[in-house]
Amino acid sequence: MNDNNTPNDWLFEITPKNKFFSLNLKEVWQYRDLLLLFVKRDVITVYKQTVLGPLWYLIQPLFTSVTFTIIFNNVAGIDTGTVPPFLFNLAGITVWNYFTACLTGTSDTFKANAAIFGKVYFPRIITPLSVVISNLVKFGIQFLIFIGFYIFYYFQGANLGLNGLILFFPILIIIMGILGLGLGMLISAMVTKYRDFSHLIGFGIQLLMYLSAVMYPMSLIKDKLPGYGWLVEYNPLAYIIETARYMLLDVGEVSVLGLSYTLVVTIAVFFIGLLVFNKTEKSFIDTV
Amino acid sequence: MKKDIILKAENISKQYRLGQVGTGTLSHDINRWWHKIRGKENPYLKIGETNDRSTKGSSDYVWALQDINFEVERGEVLGIIGKNGAGKSTLLKILSKVTAPTTGSIKSRGRIASLLEVGTGFNGEMTGRENIFLNGAILGMTKKEISSKLDEIIEFSGCERYIDTPVKRYSSGMTVRLAFAVAAFLEPEILVIDEVLAVGDAEFQKKAIGKMQDISREGGRTVLFVSHNMAAVKSLCTRGIVLVNGKVAMTGNVESAVNFYLSHDSESMNRKIFSSEYDKKEFTLHEISLNGIGKLSDEPLDEYQEIEINTLFTLKDESLKLHLSLVLNNDFGEPLFTFSHINNGLKLNKGTNKIKCRFPKGFLNIGTYYLSLYIIENAKSALFVEKDIMSFIIQEGERTIGSWMGKEPGFIKPKFDWLIEVN
Numbered sequence: 001m002n003d004n005n006t007p008n009d010w011l012f013e014i015t016p017k018n019k020f021f022s023l024n025l026k027e028v029w030q031y032r033d034l035l036l037l038f039v040k041r042d043v044i045t046v047y048k049q050t051v052l053g054p055l056w057y058l059i060q061p062l063f064t065s066v067t068f069t070i071i072f073n074n075v076a077g078i079d080t081g082t083v084p085p086f087l088f089n090l091a092g093i094t095v096w097n098y099f100t101a102c103l104t105g106t107s108d109t110f111k112a113n114a115a116i117f118g119k120v121y122f123p124r125i126i127t128p129l130s131v132v133i134s135n136l137v138k139f140g141i142q143f144l145i146f147i148g149f150y151i152f153y154y155f156q157g158a159n160l161g162l163n164g165l166i167l168f169f170p171i172l173i174i175i176m177g178i179l180g181l182g183l184g185m186l187i188s189a190m191v192t193k194y195r196d197f198s199h200l201i202g203f204g205i206q207l208l209m210y211l212s213a214v215m216y217p218m219s220l221i222k223d224k225l226p227g228y229g230w231l232v233e234y235n236p237l238a239y240i241i242e243t244a245r246y247m248l249l250d251v252g253e254v255s256v257l258g259l260s261y262t263l264v265v266t267i268a269v270f271f272i273g274l275l276v277f278n279k280t281e282k283s284f285i286d287t288v
Numbered sequence: 289m290k291k292d293i294i295l296k297a298e299n300i301s302k303q304y305r306l307g308q309v310g311t312g313t314l315s316h317d318i319n320r321w322w323h324k325i326r327g328k329e330n331p332y333l334k335i336g337e338t339n340d341r342s343t344k345g346s347s348d349y350v351w352a353l354q355d356i357n358f359e360v361e362r363g364e365v366l367g368i369i370g371k372n373g374a375g376k377s378t379l380l381k382i383l384s385k386v387t388a389p390t391t392g393s394i395k396s397r398g399r400i401a402s403l404l405e406v407g408t409g410f411n412g413e414m415t416g417r418e419n420i421f422l423n424g425a426i427l428g429m430t431k432k433e434i435s436s437k438l439d440e441i442i443e444f445s446g447c448e449r450y451i452d453t454p455v456k457r458y459s460s461g462m463t464v465r466l467a468f469a470v471a472a473f474l475e476p477e478i479l480v481i482d483e484v485l486a487v488g489d490a491e492f493q494k495k496a497i498g499k500m501q502d503i504s505r506e507g508g509r510t511v512l513f514v515s516h517n518m519a520a521v522k523s524l525c526t527r528g529i530v531l532v533n534g535k536v537a538m539t540g541n542v543e544s545a546v547n548f549y550l551s552h553d554s555e556s557m558n559r560k561i562f563s564s565e566y567d568k569k570e571f572t573l574h575e576i577s578l579n580g581i582g583k584l585s586d587e588p589l590d591e592y593q594e595i596e597i598n599t600l601f602t603l604k605d606e607s608l609k610l611h612l613s614l615v616l617n618n619d620f621g622e623p624l625f626t627f628s629h630i631n632n633g634l635k636l637n638k639g640t641n642k643i644k645c646r647f648p649k650g651f652l653n654i655g656t657y658y659l660s661l662y663i664i665e666n667a668k669s670a671l672f673v674e675k676d677i678m679s680f681i682i683q684e685g686e687r688t689i690g691s692w693m694g695k696e697p698g699f700i701k702p703k704f705d706w707l708i709e710v711n
Contacts, residue, residue, distance in 0.1 A: 011396055
């Protein structure tokens with residue numbers, strides 16, 4: 001060995017296992033341009049060769065809200081208080097959609113990107129991160145339509161009030177994105193080896209929606225189904241959606257305890273997801 | 289001389305599980321986990337077998353690589369050669385961090401970028417220009433780096449006219465050109481390249497090899513190169529590693545590594561010794577062998593050598609007027625030409641004859657050839673015929689850098705008399 005090169009000045013080392021916990025933030029920062037390009041790619045390629053383009057982003061929440069309003073409010077008679085049922089549903093669905101998009105988009109990270117992951121190395125976390133960010137763009141567009149209807153109903157004379165907590169709305173969305181990302185990473189790691197999970201996720205999300213207070217206020221479930229209310233109360237997503245509606249429409253309630261619980265769960269899920277994701281990224285290509 | 293080691297592989301091994309992922313996998317996973325929590329060794333690491341694709345093994349686990357050790361110096365171009373399934377690609381995958389080794393470690397003093405398969409991450413919906421940025425970023429470049437080289441990349445790819453067209457409208461050759469162009473302007477300390485020459489036309493191959501040469505010579509960068517094209521390996525690399533069934537069979541200068549690889553390929557044994565079946569009433573055929581002049585018959589034949597065909601033949605009865613006639617066939621079984629010592633007026637003697645025939649330097653093109661033997665009596669009837677009595681392969685020789693690395697059409701490369709006059 002040469003004098004200038006002491007045996008320890010290696011730039012990096014490739015070893016069988018990652019250290020127990022290694023999110024190499026410096027490396028992620030080096031690849032920030034890739035992150036932006038992935039986001040750009042995801043956003044652009046959705047409209048390519050479509051006539052309606054970004055309008056497709058709007059059609060889905062609008063139709064779902066209309067359906068929910070007819071079934072849950074007109075037929076089943078769920079009371080949304082002073083807020084027009086359509087706006088109530090649209091708020092819930094817009095927020096919920098962001099979570100679903102994050103979760104489904106990240107949960108097949110390894111499977112969907114096997115071809116590219118099998119060829120080149122870049123910090124794998126870039127891919128799920130880009131999904132969460134590009135969905136934020138989609139969420140932004142969907143949120144604009146919500147604002148449009150909000151103004152429409154306002155001038156119709158509906159009794160609408162913004163809550164001062166609206167300033168914290170972005171934080172709420174970020175928490176939701178992180179929860180979706182954490183859960184998605186966890187599932188994506190398991191899907192690589194056992195495809196069973198990808199079947200589970202499709203209807204799992206649907207079931208979860210009913211437990212997340214998307215189309216009813218949280219107080220309602222406590223009144224009508226006291227025996228099963230805990231299912232909703234232990235669901236961190238229910239608090240996020242309930243709080244979002246509180247901020248946007250000034251209905252329902254904000255539970256500080258519930259939100260703290262949500263925050264703790266989100267952080268825990270995110271770190272567990274990250275841990276499992278890191279462990280998987282090293283050798284998933286052999287099992288995918 | 290001081291060695292400047294830029295990359296060091298220590299005891300790299302990689303185990304794979306064969307067969308499908310199913311319920312068996314789950315039970316193995318549980319067993320593995322159970323051993324782990326009791327602090328025991330992974331039970332499946334022991335039972336792996338060496339990775340010989342052609343033989344059937346008893347275990348579900350194989351070692352694709354076993355105890356690989358090597359060092360690469362800065363600025364060196366290392367060729368990694370081996371048969372299909374010898375573990376070359378697995379090694380490159382580990383080097384480029386796509387998959388982790390089962391045991392061992394790789395230490396590096398420089399950024400490694402790989403060109404495992406060009407065009408990774410190309411998105412058909414996006415234009416050529418957008419894809420340059422995307423692909424460059426995937427390979428580890430920043431947006432700024434790409435912007436500064438954009439014009440050069442477009443020019444090198446030769447796809448200027450299509451640069452704002454979605455890549456899905458490109459021909460496959462154009463896609464490859466564009467992808468290689470992006471990769472060629474990467475500036476890592478260590479570049480890993482796998483089989484890029486398999487694609488593209490002659491002009492592009494020439495360009496690609498030239499670029500790789502520039503990268504290593506002028507840029508002083510280290511290149512790890514995997515290819516089945518021995519001409520390219522010989523011309524580009526300075527050193528070679530031969531992998532056989534997942535183990536390093538030899539390391540050395542590129543010439544000896546290529547020779548080692550070719551001579552251990554069972555299909556290229558250029559010597560055939562005949563059994564007693566060929567001991568007839570009138571004659572005995574002992575042996576036919578081929579070798580380059582000054583080389584032994586177990587060394588590979590290359591396209592630039594003067595090649596000698598030696599036949600050992602005993603004539604038992606001098607009164608019989610026998611002569612040997614050989615037919616050279618190509619690998620489609622089509623005869624190319626017939627040749628015999630009788631054409632030169634030479635006759636066989638009684639007793640054992642050592643018959644030598646020399647092909648002029650660089651006469652045969654690369655490829656596989658078959659020899660058929662005819663023993664003719666009285667210049668008219670065949671006493672003995674054996675078609676395809678032996679086969680041999682002419683390998684690529686070392687070519688000058690910048691020249692084409694492929695195969696010219698045709699089977700023989702005769703040197704005619706040419707005359708060029710200035711008017």
